[in-house]
Amino acid sequence: xxxxxxxxxxxxxxxxxxxxxxxxxxxxxxxxxxxxxxxxxxxxxxxxxxxxxxxxxxxxxxxxxxxxxxxxxxxxxxxxxxxxxxxx
Amino acid sequence: xxxxxxxxxxxxxxxxxxxxxxxxxxxxxxxxxxxxxxxxxxxxxxxxxxxxxxxxxxxxxxxxxxxxxxxxxxxxxxxxxxxxxxxxxxxxxxxxxxxxxxxxxxxxxxxxxxxxxxxxxxxxxxxxxxxxxxxxxxxxxxxxxxxxxxxxxxxxxxxxxxxxxxxxxxxxxxxxxxxxxxxxxxxxxxxxxxxxxxxxxxxxxxxxxxxxxxxxxxxxxxxxxxxxxxxxxxxxxxxxxxxxxxxxxxxxxxxxxxxxxxxxxxxxxxxxxxxxxxxxxxxxxxxxxxxxxxxxxxxxxxxxxxxxxxxxxxxxxxxxxxxxxxxxxxxxxxxxxxxxxxxxxxxxxxxxxxxxxxxxxxxxxxxxxxxxxxxxxxxxxxxxxxxxxxxxxxxxxxxxxxxxxxxxxxxxxxxxxxxxxxxxxxxxxxxxxxxxxxxxxxxxxxxxxxxxxxxxxxxxxxxxxxxxxxxxxxxxxxxxxxxxxxxxxxxxxxxxxxxxxxxxxxxxxxxxxxxxxxxxxxxxxxxxxxxxxxxxxxxxxxxx
Numbered sequence: 001x002x003x004x005x006x007x008x009x010x011x012x013x014x015x016x017x018x019x020x021x022x023x024x025x026x027x028x029x030x031x032x033x034x035x036x037x038x039x040x041x042x043x044x045x046x047x048x049x050x051x052x053x054x055x056x057x058x059x060x061x062x063x064x065x066x067x068x069x070x071x072x073x074x075x076x077x078x079x080x081x082x083x084x085x086x087x088x
Numbered sequence: 089x090x091x092x093x094x095x096x097x098x099x100x101x102x103x104x105x106x107x108x109x110x111x112x113x114x115x116x117x118x119x120x121x122x123x124x125x126x127x128x129x130x131x132x133x134x135x136x137x138x139x140x141x142x143x144x145x146x147x148x149x150x151x152x153x154x155x156x157x158x159x160x161x162x163x164x165x166x167x168x169x170x171x172x173x174x175x176x177x178x179x180x181x182x183x184x185x186x187x188x189x190x191x192x193x194x195x196x197x198x199x200x201x202x203x204x205x206x207x208x209x210x211x212x213x214x215x216x217x218x219x220x221x222x223x224x225x226x227x228x229x230x231x232x233x234x235x236x237x238x239x240x241x242x243x244x245x246x247x248x249x250x251x252x253x254x255x256x257x258x259x260x261x262x263x264x265x266x267x268x269x270x271x272x273x274x275x276x277x278x279x280x281x282x283x284x285x286x287x288x289x290x291x292x293x294x295x296x297x298x299x300x301x302x303x304x305x306x307x308x309x310x311x312x313x314x315x316x317x318x319x320x321x322x323x324x325x326x327x328x329x330x331x332x333x334x335x336x337x338x339x340x341x342x343x344x345x346x347x348x349x350x351x352x353x354x355x356x357x358x359x360x361x362x363x364x365x366x367x368x369x370x371x372x373x374x375x376x377x378x379x380x381x382x383x384x385x386x387x388x389x390x391x392x393x394x395x396x397x398x399x400x401x402x403x404x405x406x407x408x409x410x411x412x413x414x415x416x417x418x419x420x421x422x423x424x425x426x427x428x429x430x431x432x433x434x435x436x437x438x439x440x441x442x443x444x445x446x447x448x449x450x451x452x453x454x455x456x457x458x459x460x461x462x463x464x465x466x467x468x469x470x471x472x473x474x475x476x477x478x479x480x481x482x483x484x485x486x487x488x489x490x491x492x493x494x495x496x497x498x499x500x501x502x503x504x505x506x507x508x509x510x511x512x513x514x515x516x517x518x519x520x521x522x523x524x525x526x527x528x529x530x531x532x533x534x535x536x537x538x539x540x541x542x543x544x545x546x547x548x549x550x551x552x553x554x555x556x557x558x559x560x561x562x563x564x565x566x567x568x569x570x571x572x573x574x575x576x577x578x579x580x581x582x583x584x585x586x587x588x589x590x591x592x593x594x595x596x597x598x599x600x601x602x603x604x605x606x607x608x609x610x611x612x613x614x615x616x617x618x619x620x621x622x623x624x625x626x627x628x629x630x631x632x
Contacts, residue, residue: 020166048166
C-alpha cells in the first residue's frame with residue numbers, strides 16, 4: 001500500500017470535470033484500489049459520484065491511497081492529476 | 089404586460105412567441121416482480137441504450153458548444169457506470185423485488201437529494217445531472233421511447249428547469265431564448281445557453297409558468313435578466329431598438345474582427361483607441377484596435393492626493409505598453425486645467441480657464457512635474473512601442489523647449505544608468521487654430537500630429553463646448569475646421585510626419601471618407617467605435 005497527501009489547487013475544487021478525469025485515469029488500473037480521504041469523507045477514485053459528493057474544495061488536503069497491482073504507478077498518476085490542477 | 093426577473097446568462101435580447109416545454113415524464117409505478125435477474129438485464133439494456141444516446145448527444149454538443157461544455161455528457165456516461173449508483177439500483181430490485189423503473193427512480197431521488205443537501209451551490213446544481221441520466225434510463229426502460237423536445241418554429245422556450253441533455257437536444261436554430269422558473273447560474277442550461285449565443289433567464293420563479301401560455305409574445309432581456317410577457321407597444325419599441333443596436337454591434341465584431349482597415353480601392357488607415365486608464369485595455373483588445381492613439385495620463389494625477397511619483401507612473405505606463413505587446417501606444421502628457429482640476433496643483437481660479445493656465449503651459453513653467461513624467465515615460469519605453477504626445481501647442485518655441493527638456497531627461501537617465509528606447513516617436517496635438525496654421529513650421533520638428541477636434545472646434549468657432557445655449561453655433565463639420573485639418577495633414581506629409589485624429593470627430597462616420605481623402609494616417613476613437621469605423625472604411629471607395 002502506498003499513500004501520499006496533496007493539496008487541491010483547483011479554484012473550484014474537485015467538480016465534475018476533474019472528478020471525471022480522475023475516474024477515467026484510475027479505471028486504467030483495474031486491479032488496484034485507489035481511495036481519496038478528505039476530512040471525514042472517503043471516496044473511491046473510480047466512483048465519480050462519491051468523489052463529487054466528498055465536496056473537495058480548493059486548498060483542502062487529500063490523502064490518496066493506492067493498494068494492489070501497479071499501486072505506485074496509480075498513485076503517481078493520481079498525484080500528478082491533482083498537482084497539475086487537472087489541466088485547469 | 090407582466091414582468092419577471094431572474095438571472096440573465098447571456099447578454100442579448102430575444103423577442104418572440106413563448107413555447108412552454110413539455111417534458112415526456114415517464115410515470116413510474118412500483119410493481120412487484122418475480123425474476124430479479126430479468127429485471128437487472130432490463131436495466132443493463134436501458135443503460136446501453138442511454139450510453140449510445142449520450143454519446144450521440146456528446147458528438148452534437150462537441151460541434152455546437154465546444155469540448156469543454158460537451159464534457160458534461162462524457163461525465164454523464166461515467167455516472168451511468170458509477171458503482172454506487174448501480175449497486176443501489178440492483179439492491180432495490182433484489183431486496184424489494186420491484187421493477188427496474190422504480191428502483192432507478194428511488195436511486196435517482198436518493199443521489200439527487202445527497203447533492204442537493206451539500207453546502208456548495210455548484211454541487212447542489214448537480215442534482216439535476218443525476219435526475220437527467222436517471223430519467224433517460226427510465227425512458228429507455230419503457231417500450232415507447234418518445235422523441236425529446238416538442239418545439240416548432242422560432243420560440244422562446246420556457247420550462248420549469250431544463251436538463252443539459254434537453255437543452256442540447258433542442259433544435260438550436262429554432263430557439264430564440266430560454267426562460268426557466270428554477271435553476272441557478274451554475275446550471276448547465278445556463279452555461280450551454282451562453283455558448284449557444286442565445287439569451288437565457290434563469291430562476292424567474294414558479295409563478296411565471298402559471299401565468300404564461302403557448303403563443304404569448306415575450307421579450308427576453310439577457311442584459312438585465314428580465315422577461316416581459318405580452319409587452320405594451322412602448323416597451324416593445326424600446327426593446328426592438330436595443331435589440332437592433334446589439335445585433336449590429338455583434339455583427340461588427342463577428343465580421344470585422346481581425347480584418348484590415350482598408351478601403352475598396354486599397355487605401356489603408358490605422359484605427360486606434362482612446363483610453364483614460366489602465367482598466368480600459370481589455371476593451372481595446374476586445375474591439376481589435378490596432379494600437380492606442382490617445383492614452384490620457386491625467387488619471388494618474390486625478391486619482392492621487394499628491395503628485396504621482398516616477399515609479400508610480402512607470403508602473404502604469406509599463407503595464408499599458410506590455411499589454412499592447414508591441415502595438416503603438418501614444419501617451420499624452422499631463423493635460424489638466426480648464427475642465428479638469430486637481431487640488432494639489434493649487435491652480436488659481438480663472439476667468440477663462442479654456443484660455444488659461446493648462447496642459448503644456450503648466451508643464452513648461454513647472455519643469456519638475458514635467459520631467460518626472462518624462463522620466464517615467466522614457467524608462468517605460470523599453471517595454472513596447474511608445475509615442476509621446478504634447479497637448480495645447482501654439483508655437484514653435486514651445487516645441488523647441490519641449491525637445492530641449494526631452495534631451496535633458498535622456499542625459500539624466502544616461503547618467504543614472506537607466507535604459508530607454510531610441511525609437512520613441514514624439515508628436516504634438518493640433519488643437520489650437522494657431523498650431524494648424526503654422527503646421528508647416530511644426531511638422532519638421534516632430535514625428536507626428538494628432539488632431540484634437542474637440543478643442544480645435546471650440547477655439548476655432550469661439551464656442552464654449554460646455555455651454556448648451558450655443559450648441560447650434562457649434563457646428564463640428566464647419567468648413568473652417570475641416571480646412572485646418574487638411575492644412576495640417578498636407579504640411580505633415582510634406583515634412584515626413586504622419587497625422588492622426590483623436591477627437592470625437594474621428595468616430596464620425598459621415599466624415600470618414602473625407603478624412604481618407606485628406607490622407608489622414610490614423611483615427612483614434614473610443615474602443616466601442618473601432619469596428620464601426622472599420623466597417624465604414626471597408627465600404628468606402630476613393631476611386632469613385
